Amino acid sequence: MDFQPDTGLDTFREEVRAFLREHLPRDLAGKPVGSVRSMRPDLVRWQKILNARGWGAPHWAQKDGGTGWTVLQRLVFDEECVAAGAPTQDGFAQKLLGPVLNEFASPEQKAEHVPLILDGERLWCQGFSEPGSGSDLASLRTRAVRDGDHYVVNGQKIWTSYAHESDWIFLLVRTDTEVKKQAGISFLLVDMKTPGITVRPIRSIDDCHHLNETFFDNVRVPVANRIGAEGDGWNITKFLLNNEHASAADLPILRRYLIQLRTLAATQRVGAAPLIAQPEFALRLARLEAEVTAVATMVKRVAAMEQDHSPAAHAMGSILKVRGTELQQRMSELLVEALGDYGALAYPEPHDDGTAAAMPLQDVGRGIANEMFFRRASTIYGGTSEVQRGIIARMLFQL
Structure with a gap:
């Protein structure tokens, strides 16, 4: 793998950032996102904006109506959308069903479903x-x-x-x-x-x-x-589940957690000093930052393997799934700890209709307790860690 900076990728990142600055509506940016996807009105509105730009299907080939981006470009797009607070797309349609339709569906089935997926009209x-x-x-x-x-x-x-x-x-x-x-x-x-x-x-x-x-x-x-x-359902399902190994770690989520941890480290206080001045917390944060960097490097490695159609990408994707989801759990736990006494509160993200009184640390703490609870399931959904370790053992033995 070549670890030299990719100037083309840097240019692409700036293009995505410019698009987000110009086209992401301010009333959509930074709105709470559900555990899997945004609320339907926000998702549909954002999908229509992306589709008008020709970016309605970032994970599909151009011949199928997608962008034709490389794996690394798709990762950059996802990272920048998370950083900008953009709504999600419909991941079930984009990353799971879409590739199945493009590979196995009849022309009539594609004509019925693909345009509605691209325009956000069928979730x-x-x-x-x-x-x-x-x-x-x-x-x-x-x-x-x-x-x-x-x-x-x-x-x-x-x-x-x-x-x-x-x-x-x-x-x-x-x-x-x-x-x-x-x-x-x-x-x-x-x-x-x-x-x-x-x-x-x-x-x-x-x-x-x-x-x-x-x-x-x-x-x-x-x-x-x-x-x-x-x-043929089992073979189709294996195709569906084997896509996008490089995204298995949910790197944008890990980076979002780092941003939140750094913010709390600077704003939370223990006595007169900021939280980051506590040696134990600073050490834990530094270790997590190093682990996220290691996962990011591994994501690039797996992306390169996918580009080369390497059979090892499947096993490496399972390794990413284990490391990434277990890291999500530890980082979300530290976020709750960093909130101190307020960490015991489930901020009212799921039910807040805008009338609830503001709570302390609402700007940085909103939804953190809920997020920590949800991430208990991250080592289960998408294939448990035990199943992933079995895949790793079988694949690496074959290699």
Whole structure:
């Protein structure tokens, strides 16, 4: 890997910053972001602005309507958007479903869904996990039985992020019970307004509502909404989950935590001195800064591997997932500690309608306790740390 500065990348970074300064509405910048994505009105408005610039799909190839950016350019874009306080995009559509549509969908399916994704008019959720089928996803039991030109779907999904705000869901179902469990799975696209779908909220430990249970009771789904052939769902899912190894560490989140920690270090006081004057805190902060720098270097390495289509990128992406998510937990814990007595308060981010009285440290402390609670799940979602370590062991042994 070449560690020399990339002047082309620096120029691109300045282009992104200039765009954000000119086109990011002031009333959107810095608004609270949900644990996964922004509130729907903010997300849709920002998506339309990006799409008008030709940046509606930063993670897609140009031939598919995307920007055609390199992995490193995509990382720069994500970092600068986080730094500027921009709303998120719909990550389920952008990073998960989008590449699947571009690779496996029919021309008719692309024509129906891609323009609406690019313009923010169709938001998506993911129907994978089930009670008892999380890490062992292949054991899923939601059934889809063929009935003429439709499938009849019955079953339950859980942890369905933003199902209550989404227009469609991409869904794994079992279409054959007589074959090996991985071979009997198919990939369906389902309109959330279809009769028979019930969404029940799950309020998570951060006191937010972004998770749901989703029930399917004799839901009729056109066969035309199946992606790929019947029984190809497992292979499509592996393709979906193997994308974007370099983003596994969520580096923009780690850098946002560093900014917050440095701000608290300078503004919080212990007696007459700032918090940073405390040797123990200064040492912990310095170690975290070094770890974030190490993760950033590893992200660049994995990005270079992805550019070269190296088979080692998969194992390295799993290493990033473990290191990055465990680091998120430790940094969010230190943020709460840095708030001192106020760290015990769950700032009213999930429910604040603007009428609540301002609380001490609101500007820098807002949502920190909620964030720390949410990050308890970061080593579980997207593949648990135990599963990731198994992938690392198998892949590196093969290499």
